[in-house]
Amino acid sequence: xxxxxxxxxxxxxxxxxxxxxxxxxxxxxxxxxxxxxxxxxxxxxxxxxxxxxxxxxxxxxxxxxxxxxxxxxxxxxxxxxxxxxxxxxxxxxxxxxxxxxxxxxxxxxxxxxxxxxxxxxxxxxxxxxxxxxxxxxxxxxxxxxxxxxxxxxxxxxxxxxxxxxxxxxxxxxxxxxxxxxxxxxxxxxxxxxxxxxxxxxxxxxxxxxxxxxxxxxxxxxxxxxxxxxxxxxxxxxxxxxxxxxxxxxxxxxxxxxxxxxxxxxxxxxxxxxxxxxxxxxxxxxxxxxxxxxxxxxxxxxxxxxxxxxxxxxxxxxxxxxxxxxxxxxxxxxxxxxxxxxxxxxxxxxxxxxxxxxxxxxx
Numbered sequence: 010x011x012x013x014x015x016x017x018x019x020x021x022x023x024x025x026x027x028x029x030x031x032x033x034x035x036x037x038x039x040x041x042x043x044x045x046x047x048x049x050x051x052x053x054x055x056x057x058x059x060x061x062x063x064x065x066x067x068x069x070x071x072x073x074x075x076x077x078x079x080x081x082x083x084x085x086x087x088x089x090x091x092x093x094x095x096x097x098x099x100x101x102x103x104x105x106x107x108x109x110x111x112x113x114x115x116x117x118x119x120x121x122x123x124x125x126x127x128x129x130x131x132x133x134x135x136x137x138x139x140x141x142x143x144x145x146x147x148x149x150x151x152x153x154x155x156x157x158x159x160x161x162x163x164x165x166x167x168x169x170x171x172x173x174x175x176x177x178x179x180x181x182x183x184x185x186x187x188x189x190x191x192x193x194x195x196x197x198x199x200x201x202x203x204x205x206x207x208x209x210x211x212x213x214x215x216x217x218x219x220x221x222x223x224x225x226x227x228x229x230x231x232x233x234x235x236x237x238x239x240x241x242x243x244x245x246x247x248x249x250x251x252x253x254x255x256x257x258x259x260x261x262x263x264x265x266x267x268x269x270x271x272x273x274x275x276x277x278x279x280x281x282x283x284x285x286x287x288x289x290x291x292x293x294x295x296x297x298x299x300x301x302x303x304x305x306x307x308x309x310x311x312x313x314x315x316x317x318x319x320x321x322x323x324x325x326x327x328x329x330x331x332x333x334x335x336x337x338x339x340x341x342x343x344x345x346x347x348x349x350x351x352x353x354x355x356x357x358x359x360x361x362x363x364x365x366x367x368x369x370x371x
Contacts, residue, residue: 016123016126019212021121023216024130028129030052031133033050033064033066036113037069041068043068043069045161046163049066049067050065050223051064051227052064052224053220053271055266055270061273114135114136115136134156138156140162141155141162142164142175151175151307152175154307154310157222159178159231160226160229164178167248175307178307179246179247180299180307181299183298184247185296186245186295187245187294187314188243188244188292188293188294189242189243189292189294189319189320190230190241190244190260190290190291191239191320192239192240192264192288192289193239193289193290194288195268195287195288196283196285197238200213203281209279213275217238217268221240222240224264225260228244229250230242230257240264241317241320242260246299254341254342258332258334258346261290265290265330265332268286268288273286285329287330289327289329291319291332292332292338293319294316294338295319296315297314297316298312298314299312300313319335322358322359322361322364323364331370333368334369335365335366336364336365336367347367349369350368352365352366352368
């Protein structure tokens with residue numbers, strides 16, 4: 010491919026990682042018959058202190074996906090000797106990647122220019138919309154909004170369950186037993202103050218947003234919003250499940266790893282050693298009121314909840330790499346998952362009072 014118009018390499022890497030995630034999921038659906046929701050794909054998986062795998066794919070009952078590496082035969086042979094039995098190295102060069110994109114999304118990628126990649130992003134969204142809402146549906150602002158908040162296979166499940174009109178997918182209601190998860194980057198202001206290249210700041214925040222959003226929706230949750238250097242998501246909207254609390258905890262653990270990987274990469278690009286790294290996470294269980302932010306609109310939806318305020322307060326006592334959970338959330342966890350938590354002294358929460366909470370250290 011012509012690389013003369015290649016965009017910033019940092020943003021390109023983030024985009025290619027998300028593209029590979031989408032390709033792996035759709036390939037397993039089309040070639041192996043595995044429902045998209047049964048393939049678990051996680052980014053920034055911690056292997057050891059300071060070492061993270063870019064992507065881990067668990068396709069249903071099949072063995073984990075093969076490693077994807079550059080086309081260097083000696084390197085491939087060396088890596089092959091390190092893989093677990095049953096796995097092999099698979100090389101994706103530019104031509105092979107372009108072929109997968111063409112076969113999967115119907116898009117002919119001629120070069121890695123910004124214009125081409127923007128067009129490819131639209132083609133990916135159209136493919137997801139066809140799966141979520143039906144092949145004959147044209148992508149409109151409401152479809153795009155729903156695809157931002159939810160995984161496309163969850164939207165397809167809603168449609169197959171009888172919710173045909175996308176305007177009914179996220180109705181303004183009071184939802185009960187919702188898990189709110191909030192994660193903040195630690196020492197964000199310090200990182201920004203000590204970073205002299207604005208591109209590093211933008212790349213770090215883009216990576217944080219892209220990977221945390223994917224983690225929320227991949228685990229069956231709803232990505233609600235980003236506020237500065239924090240992300241908020243829900244489990245239990247628009248439909249609830251007995252597994253919501255456990256899925257939310259798995260998501261929170263994944264957010265800790267994502268934050269650690271991003272902080273590690275950011276630290277490598279600045280001189281000053283930062284006082285903290287990663288993210289601190291809070292979780293709470295309660296009711297969430299979903300409302301329309303404009304009369305008779307489903308495109309711009311908001312949420313208010315005491316559980317969201319509680320998460321913000323608990324986040325203040327959560328340290329780097331820690332997860333702090335409200336007592337109701339802790340009590341709703343299975344016994345095996347509660348054992349890893351330790352009880353905190355009552356937390357003085359502004360405008361709330363003294364609250365009981367539990368901490369899970371990394």
